[in-house]
Amino acid sequence: MEKQAVSQERRSRQTRSMAGRILSYFFLTLWAVIVLFPFYWMLLTSVKSYSAYNSEYVPAFFTLQPTLQNYFDAFSAVPLGRYFLNTLIYTGVTTVIMIVVVVLSAYAFARLDFIGRKITFTLFLSLMMIPNELVVITNFVTITNLGLRNTFSGLILPSIASVFYIYLLKENFEQVPEELYKAAKVDGTSDLKYLFKVMMPICQPTIVTIAILKIIECWNAYVWPRLITDNQAYFLVSNGIQEIRENGFGRENIPAMMAAVVVISVPLIVLFLVFHKKIMEGVSRGGTKG
Amino acid sequence: MKMNRFKGWLYLLPALLFLGVFMLYPLVDVVIYSLEEGYNSASQTYFGVGLYNFSYVLHDPYFLQAVKNTLLLVVITVPVSTGLALLISMLLASIPKLRDLYQTVFFLPYVTNTLAVGLVFMILFKKTPYSDGMINALIALFGGESVDFIDGPYWAKMLVMCLYTVWVVMPFKILILTSALASVNPDYYKVARVDATPKWRIFTKITLPMISPMIFYLVITGFIGAFKAYSDEVALFGTNLNAAGMNTIVGYVYDMLYGDSGGYPSYASAAALILFAIVLTITVINLLVSRRHVHYA
Numbered sequence: 001m002e003k004q005a006v007s008q009e010r011r012s013r014q015t016r017s018m019a020g021r022i023l024s025y026f027f028l029t030l031w032a033v034i035v036l037f038p039f040y041w042m043l044l045t046s047v048k049s050y051s052a053y054n055s056e057y058v059p060a061f062f063t064l065q066p067t068l069q070n071y072f073d074a075f076s077a078v079p080l081g082r083y084f085l086n087t088l089i090y091t092g093v094t095t096v097i098m099i100v101v102v103v104l105s106a107y108a109f110a111r112l113d114f115i116g117r118k119i120t121f122t123l124f125l126s127l128m129m130i131p132n133e134l135v136v137i138t139n140f141v142t143i144t145n146l147g148l149r150n151t152f153s154g155l156i157l158p159s160i161a162s163v164f165y166i167y168l169l170k171e172n173f174e175q176v177p178e179e180l181y182k183a184a185k186v187d188g189t190s191d192l193k194y195l196f197k198v199m200m201p202i203c204q205p206t207i208v209t210i211a212i213l214k215i216i217e218c219w220n221a222y223v224w225p226r227l228i229t230d231n232q233a234y235f236l237v238s239n240g241i242q243e244i245r246e247n248g249f250g251r252e253n254i255p256a257m258m259a260a261v262v263v264i265s266v267p268l269i270v271l272f273l274v275f276h277k278k279i280m281e282g283v284s285r286g287g288t289k290g
Numbered sequence: 291m292k293m294n295r296f297k298g299w300l301y302l303l304p305a306l307l308f309l310g311v312f313m314l315y316p317l318v319d320v321v322i323y324s325l326e327e328g329y330n331s332a333s334q335t336y337f338g339v340g341l342y343n344f345s346y347v348l349h350d351p352y353f354l355q356a357v358k359n360t361l362l363l364v365v366i367t368v369p370v371s372t373g374l375a376l377l378i379s380m381l382l383a384s385i386p387k388l389r390d391l392y393q394t395v396f397f398l399p400y401v402t403n404t405l406a407v408g409l410v411f412m413i414l415f416k417k418t419p420y421s422d423g424m425i426n427a428l429i430a431l432f433g434g435e436s437v438d439f440i441d442g443p444y445w446a447k448m449l450v451m452c453l454y455t456v457w458v459v460m461p462f463k464i465l466i467l468t469s470a471l472a473s474v475n476p477d478y479y480k481v482a483r484v485d486a487t488p489k490w491r492i493f494t495k496i497t498l499p500m501i502s503p504m505i506f507y508l509v510i511t512g513f514i515g516a517f518k519a520y521s522d523e524v525a526l527f528g529t530n531l532n533a534a535g536m537n538t539i540v541g542y543v544y545d546m547l548y549g550d551s552g553g554y555p556s557y558a559s560a561a562a563l564i565l566f567a568i569v570l571t572i573t574v575i576n577l578l579v580s581r582r583h584v585h586y587a
Contacts, residue, residue: 024381031378032395034457038410039398041424045413054420058427105305114298124305127313131569133518133540133562137323137555138316140547161308191297220403222521227548238405238521245409246528254413261406272401276394279401284465 042265046070046258053255070259079232080260083240089152090225090236091218094159095211102165102210107195109166110173111181121170127163132223140227150231159224165210168285172206173199209282212275219268237264323559336556343560352545353561356537362448363455363538364516371456372508375463380497382464383471393468400461408525411454415439440527447527447536454522459515463508470504471497502584510576517569520544539565 045053047066074080108114109121139158148154176199184194200207222238229235235243244260272279299306324344328337347353378396382389399407414424417438426436437443439450474497482492498505520540523531531537532545539561545551546558 021385024385028378028381028385028392032392035395035398035460038407038414038457039402041414042407042410057421058430059421059424101304101308104301108298108301112298112301114296117298120302124309127309130313130317131514131518131566133543134320134566135313135316137543137547137558137562138319139312141319141555142311142316157308158312161305161312163309166305216401220405222405222524223544227544238403241403241405241409242524242529245412257409258413261409264406265402268401268403269398272398276397280393280397280465283400283462284469 039265042258042261045255046262048255050253050255070255071263073253073256074259074263077256078240078244078260079235080240080263082233083235083237084263086234087219087236090155090159090221091215093152094156094218095214097156098160098162098165098214099207099211101160102162102169103195103200103207105166106169106173107191107199109170111178111199112191124163124166128167136224136227139224143228148228150229150234152234154228155225155234155236159218159221162214165214168210169203169206172203176202205278209278209285212271212279213282215271216268216279240264320559320562323556324563326556328556343556344564347557347560347564350557352532352537353539353542355532355535356539356542359448359451359536360517360519360538363452363519364513366448366452367455367459367516368509368512370452371459371463372505372512374456375460375467375508376505378460378464379467379471380493382468393464396464397461399458400465404458404521405525407458408454408522411450411457412440412526415450417442441534444535447534450526451523451536454526455516455519458522459512463512466504466508467501470501474500506576506580506584510573513572513576514569517565517572539568 044061044063047068047070048060048063049065049067049069052063052065109117109124143149143154143158146154148157180198181194184198189197220238221236222242225234225236225239226242229239232243241261241264244257325339325341326336327340327342382392385392415426416423417426417436417440422430422436425439429436437446439446478496478500479492482496487495518540519538523536523538523541527534527536529549531541532551537545543558543561543565546554546561
């Protein structure tokens with residue numbers, strides 16, 4: 001009698017946890033659908049033909065006659081290739097220069113001994129609190145006065161400084177045993193050689209993470225490029241999207257617009273699919289967004 | 291030895307140059323701009339020094355509208371996104387399979403171009419003469435009235451803006467909370483199970499206190515992020531946010547600086563400093579409140 005009651009209770013607990021699990025999966029799947037739906041919709045709309053799209057009063061959830069025409073339109077009606085190339089140049093150059101600057105200063109803070117090291121580092125850290133919105137105004141005036149509007153230099157120069165990555169890499173550099181540095185010194189290895197031959201290979205994962213986070217940031221940059229370029233020849237993809245939205249294709253050609261959006265989104269999504277572990281780990285260590 | 295001292299600075303030189311020119315100098319300069327009255331960007335002259343720029347900005351109806359929009363956005367999206375992210379990470383922690391897959395999918399919005407996806411949201415919610423749009427089709431399915439969420443009434447525009455903001459900020463929050471939940475010492479849960487502690491009690495007495503520093507971190511970064519909202523709004527409503535009545539404080543700063551309404555760096559600087567003051571105040575209040583409620587292990 002007692003035994004029966006116990007097993008009955010266990011069974012009811014099991015069914016309850018089973019129901020809870022199903023509910024968990026249901027809600028998680030629901031959120032996954034909400035996350036993925038915009039991507040599905042842009043892809044779907046981009047392969048609907050212009051006439052098909054405009055004849056649907058209630059939008060259809062699938063299409064039986066996919067077409068690539070919109071992609072041709074996207075590249076021929078607006079200089080999408082140009083925007084793409086610009087963004088590639090901007091992202092590549094900014095990231096490379098930033099890595100050089102960050103590696104050098106992180107190394108100085110982590111290993112080199114010089115007067116005022118501590119106080120300078122504290123000053124660097126306090127700069128992390130400064131919001132971009134405060135400095136953008138003067139940078140806009142500076143770049144304008146230097147005559148660098150609508151140039152790559154004007155786009156790139158103010159995007160390089162990033163205190164946070166210096167901090168992140170310095171922490172990582174400090175984990176490399178100092179004995180290695182001292183031994184290298186005894187052997188007469190120069191500081192620069194030690195940095196390239198020992199420090200950078202050991203800390204490569206962090207450097208790669210920093211580079212990826214910077215690439216994402218550059219690819220999505222909108223505000224600064226918008227301020228500093230009004231010549232379409234220097235637009236980045238974000239500005240290109242906005243330009244397309246406001247003037248391109250005529251406002252009605254939404255399938256072509258979506259084709260452009262797909263083209264612009266693909267590189268980052270590919271980057272994410274390849275590096276998602278690294279990106280998520282990097283962001284949880286130091287991203288701030290939202 | 292002397293050579294050594296000089297060398298450290300040499301390595302720092304590039305960083306010092308970039309930070310000096312593009313961060314430190316602008317920081318001083320923005321204060322100077324904000325105090326120069328009647329600054330003319332063409333002739334680079336001004337009449338006098340004082341607080342007029344601040345008073346102008348604070349009396350500008352566009353600025354007040356921007357403050358109202360931004361505050362609403364902050365007050366709605368920070369609690370909603372943090373709560374939702376907590377729920378989703380708890381659910382993630384409770385399932386035995388497919389956790390990595392869900393986590394990866396949930397993180398996707400973080401790496402996408404907000405302007406690009408914003409455009410998709412715009413199309414989903416927009417009502418045009420030839421189509422009511424996807425969302426309105428859904429609303430009609432449930433027997434509701436169709437609404438233009440992009441050019442329609444204020445509440446509808448605010449709703450889309452909040453929905454899109456939540457969609458954009460969720461990945462970061464889910465990621466942080468998932469790793470926070472994973473780092474709670476499992477011994478606590480074992481002891482609680484031995485004591486047959488009810489689930490909600492485990493949640494309020496163990497889980498919540500243990501992850502409270504991370505929740506607090508998310509609330510602070512959430513506040514700061516939402517106060518700086520701008521590109522999401524541009525994606526949804528276009529560059530002329532004042533006309534749409536959906537401008538934000540940061541949007542006001544940029545509008546004062548550039549574009550058809552631009553050419554007033556002094557007003558822009560005053561507005562940016564006001565924003566900074568608001569964010570700083572709220573962060574300090576948050577810190578004070580958290581001292582009493584956050585449990586640091």
